[in-house]
Amino acid sequence: MPTQPDPTADGQTALITNAAYDWRVNDLRSGEATFDPTQPHISRVYDYLLGGKDNYAADRGVAERIIASQPTIQIGVRGQRAVLGRVVRYLVAEAGLA
Numbered sequence: 001m002p003t004q005p006d007p008t009a010d011g012q013t014a015l016i017t018n019a020a021y022d023w024r025v026n027d028l029r030s031g032e033a034t035f036d037p038t039q040p041h042i043s044r045v046y047d048y049l050l051g052g053k054d055n056y057a058a059d060r061g062v063a064e065r066i067i068a069s070q071p072t073i074q075i076g077v078r079g080q081r082a083v084l085g086r087v088v089r090y091l092v093a094e095a096g097l098a
Contacts (some may be wrong), residue, residue: 006010015078016074037056037058038056038057038058040058040059040061040062042058044056044059045059045062045063046077047059048063049063049066049067049074050074050077050078051074051078
């Protein structure tokens with residue numbers, strides 16, 4: 001895994017690395033981030049695993065590799081989403097959290 005540059009050193013570029021994707025965040029002070037649809041992003045990979053439409057070829061490629069190595073991953077991802085929905089409904093309806 002590559003070493004991350006110190007974002008405080010120049011305040012301009014940080015390399016964020018994960019096993020499935022890499023992306024660059026530029027100009028950390030202004031909060032602007034670059035968007036590159038040729039680079040997979042975990043949020044869009046997750047969208048693909050859920051059967052969503054907001055993803056790109058790079059995201060689908062990573063997701064397909066994950067599915068190939070863990071064929072039941074989509075069952076788990078959809079189950080996790082269902083649990084999240086039940087928890088939110090409970091918190092709003094039963095626990096009075098709004």
